[in-house]
Structure formats: C-alpha cells, structure tokens
Amino acid sequence: MSNNLIFSGIQPTGNLHLGNYLGAIRNWVKLQHDFDCIFCVVDLHAITIPQDPAVLRSSIREVAAGMIAAGVDPKKNILFNQSRVPAHAELAWVLNCIARIGWLNRMTQFKDKAGKNRDNATVGLYVYPNLMAADILAYKATHVPVGDDQKQHLELARDIAQAFNSQFGVDFFPLPEPQIFKTAARVMSLRDGTKKMSKSDASDQSRINLTDGPDEIAQKLKRAKTDPLPLPETEAELEDRPEAANLIGIYAALSDRSAAEVVAEFAGKGFAEFKPRLAELAVSVLGPIGLEMQRLTKDPGYVDQVLREGGEKANAIAAPIVDQVHDIVGF
Ligand code: ADP
Ligand code: NA
Secondary structure (H helix, E strand, O other): OOOEEEOOOOOOOOOOOOHHHHHHHHHHHHHOOEEEEEEEEOOHHHHOOEEEEHHHHHHHHHHHHHHHHOOOOOOOOOOHHHHHHOOHHHHOOOOHHHOOHHHHOOOOHHHHHHOOOHHOOOOHHHHHHHHHHHHHHHHOOOOOOOOHHHHHHHHHHHHHHHHHHHHOOOOOOOOOOOOOOOOOOOOOOOOOOOEEEOOOOOOOHHEEEEOOOOHHHHHHHHHHOOOOOOOOOOOHHHHHHHHHHHHHHHHHHOEEEEEHHHHHHHOOOOHHHHHHHHHHHHHHHHHHHHHHHHHHHHHHHHHHHHHHHHHHHHHHHHHEEEHHHHHHOOO
16 A cells, blocks of 8 residues: 555553553554554563563453454454564664663653662663664564654664664665654543553552443543533633643543534533543443453453464564664674
C-alpha cells in the first residue's frame, strides 16, 4: 500500500488500562487498515525494573490478549513479543556503541524512573532508549505512533540513526517519524489530574483497567477526584480544571466527539449527573473488550501461537537487516 512501516511497542508490566487503550491501542487498530504495522510486547524493556518471572510470563500473554481483544488483527499485522527476536538485543549492542553518555543523560524518563538513588538503577534502565532505537531500526520502520511521554526517546532514536549513518558513511537507517495522536494523547489518573494514568501507579483506583467489570468502572468513576464546581460552559474554563478536563477528554475520546461538543452537552450540569453517563459510555466500549480478553487468557494456546508466528515474521525482516549492520560495522 505504501513504503511506510509502523513500529510500536507496549510493556508487559501489569494491567492494561484506559490510557493504553485511548492513547495507543485504539490508534493501532485504526492504522492497521492502511499501513504495514509491527506491534511488539516489549518484554526486554520490562526487565529494566525487577519483575517476578511468573507475573511477567502472564503479563506478556495478557497484554497480547488485550491488543487482540481491542481489535489488533494478528492476520493484518505482525504481533509478537520482543525477546523472541534476537535482532533487538543484537542491534541494541551496536547502538550502545553509537549513542553517547551525554545523550542518555538528558533523558527525563530515566530521571523519573530511577528516582533519587540513581546509582542503584539498573544499567538496562539507563540504556533503555538505545534498545527502543534498536526496536525501531531493526525493521527500518519509518513511523512510530507514540504518546507524549515517548517523544524524547524517539528524538534520540533519530539521532542514533543519523550518527550511525554518518559514522559509517552510509544511507542505511531511515530517520523514524513520530506520529502523535491529538485525542487522548495523555489520559490522566482518576486520583490526581496532574499525573498520567499508568500501569505502575500503586493505586488501582487511579486507573480503569480493560478487565474491570461494569460495577468497578462505575465505582472508580464515581470516586474520581473532581473540583466542587459544575461542569464548565466553555472549553476555555477547562484550562485550570485538570480533573474536569480529563473526564471530559475521556468522554470525548470514547464517543469519538470533540471536547467542545461534550462541554456543550453537559454545560452547567453536576458531576453527579455526568459521572454515571461517562460510566455507561466506558462500559459500552470497554465491556466487550474485557470479556474477550478474559476468554483469550483462559485459553493461552491461541495467544501463544499468535506470538510465535508473529515472532517468526518479525525475525524474517529484522535478521537480514542486522546482518547488514554487522557487515557495515566490520564483523
Ligand atoms: P505505562 O506508562 O502504563 O506503563 P507503556 O509505557 O507500556 O504504559 O505505554 C504503552 C503505550 O500506551 C504507549 O504508546 C504510551 O504512550 C501509551 N500510554 C500509556 N499511558 C498513557 C496515558 N495515560 N494516556 C495516553 N497514552 C498512554
Ligand atoms: Na496492516
């Protein structure tokens, strides 16, 4: 259809949530019809922070099941988990020898994730962006749909690709372009409108998981933090009301409407009226996905087969590219 190749990844580190769905997976489902897409469960990235092996094993299946349940079609795309394809780790090593310490020192996500005791963070967490560059470049992917949070890492991947090309005097790696989706680029925590909804948030009340049932979804939204004012009359008023902005943004994304339309519909109404409507909408979109996910995780044979076959297809693309890289480097 085109020469564009999309690569995107998701970590198998816990519950898939509404932010992953609206910010990533739902966009992948739309892209798969028009582009060649490679979707990767990035398990090598997950171990940059200690993982329980049994939990990791089941999270890999769960994340893959969530993607399939949400509509990522394994026949239309390549869907696999990263550790199956040696090219990722092999190319990451070469890129470790291209990227500079000073470039990595600028990465804000490392600073956030490593916290105060930086000396105790794993080396893997530090070079995580080099592995992400390898994920993309091992396929010579041209486009990478990313949330706001990954923009800096993608910039680094471009810098590394360019540095490789110039060090060896080749025009080998294309510079991957970010694809940022405007709606729901950042779904915020239900408990704190200034933090992003995340799998790693200790409070399960902060996020809506794709496996949550109707009652859980309604309860979490009922308890979601809001200010005491009624819903705003204009979109401009949302600027200093992060919780209201987040809930309206979620409503808009789930109903495929603009925030302005949602503001107009609920102008001046109370959250006590809005929240049950949002819950109803969320249940109608997420309910079927959660049920399908449960069905798929009960019978992991199918998911394992998808990952195995996806891994073979991914390897067939990436292995020859890494062979060429080795040749360029001089092995
Ligand atoms: P998490 O931050 O929950 O661990 P990942 O880092 O695995 O999630 O991200 C997987 C994908 O989901 C990425 O494309 C990321 O940009 C997107 N994503 C994660 N959290 C959110 C959020 N709160 N809002 C929008 N998109 C998100
Ligand atoms: Na496709």
